[in-house]
Amino acid sequence: MSKKIYCIASFKPKPGKEEAVFKALQALEPNTRREDACLQYTVTRQIDNPFAQGSSYPIVFHEIWASREEFEAHCQRSEIQDFLPAMWKPKTVILKMPMCVSTPMNPGTLTRPRSER
Secondary structure (H helix, E strand, O other): OOOOOOEEEEEEEEOOOOOHHHHHHHHHHHHHHOOOOOEEEEEEEEEOOOOOOOOOOOOOEEEOOHHHHHHHHHOHHHHHHHHHHHOOOOOOEEEOOOEEOOOOOOOOOOOOOOHHH
């Protein structure tokens, strides 16, 4: 049985490059959302909030994929492969880009029944 894959990628742009990075990441959304296995693919910006005062990089991608195999296939697409060297490897636009991938230990137990909400 395949499990959903959750990916979070954070981006720390060089000073003055935040808008360029955000727009470049947004440009990846339409084609990626057309992939059958893509359940969610959204780039977000950090905002101030008194109930969540932790620190993070200013731009974060939130992804959910139907399976590990399909996530890995997405990562091999030329559009994704071309993005990384252009934006990150020379560190001319993105200084840091930590990514993490996770899956629920026991799928289906992470949500509460409606009667308990």
